[in-house]
Amino acid sequence: MVLQLEQVSKTYVGHSTAVHAVSDVSIELGAGDFVAVQGPSGCGKSTVLLMAGGLLQPDSGNVLIGGTNPYGLPPDARASFRSISIGFVFQQFHLVPYLNVLENVLSPGLAGTNSPEHVRQRAEHLIEHFRLAHRQDHLPGELSSGERQRTALARALLNSPQLLLADEPTGNLDRENTDAVLGYLKEFAESGGTVLLVTHDDRAVPFAKRTVHLRDGRTTNHMNPGFSAASG
Ligand SMILES: Nc1ncnc2c1ncn2[C@@H]1O[C@H](COP(=O)(O)OP(=O)(O)OP(=O)(O)O)[C@@H](O)[C@H]1O
Ligand SMILES: [Mg+2]
Incomplete structure (x- = not known):
């Protein structure tokens, strides 16, 4: 399994009240899985993703990424484990405003045994793939929303992670760009990657292999009826 919650x-x-954001959630993803977690605002989607990404330790239960418990690692080792194994795409892009597209894509830096030259080639390949070559030297402020999100996606994939976690990656996009970003996530899964997407956007459903519904921090699982096993 690539990811086990x-x-x-x-x-x-908090100051006065405790919020039970997520309760007893279990999700398993193997290689090539594309799971969409859907649910209304405040149901715990981002919390699930942060726990899955090694960024927020659960109070109870286990997170295993490729069989490794990231919370069992010392902080430095956990950070490098994360940068090798996980790509994270945020709703608000989180691009560095004073770095151009190429520099943003390169910003996760070297991970593992990759040489600087290899990483540079990988960044240029991703920029090409996400149709950003003509914007390579532009700053995020000079980009459209779709271009920003494609830059964020390229950055998340720089170190060729097995697992891609995406938090409302289409939240700020129009129909065309939404389809493009979801198409890229699907393509990543079809090439053997693993995608956990959280969103309240129904348009994501046909792209995913499986949808997990979250309500008040709890899940109910079902197969996506619109997705045939033969197509993925
Ligand atoms: N740092 C925090 N401190 C206290 N409560 C929090 C914190 N972060 C989130 N919460 C609460 O936990 C619950 C789940 O939050 P979460 O961000 O996971 O929801 P979400 O499903 O991602 O919502 P949205 O769709 O609006 O992004 C919410 O009720 C929220 O108010
Ligand atoms: Mg959220």
């Missing part, structure tokens, strides 16, 4: 729970303890 085993009965993970998270409660945020």
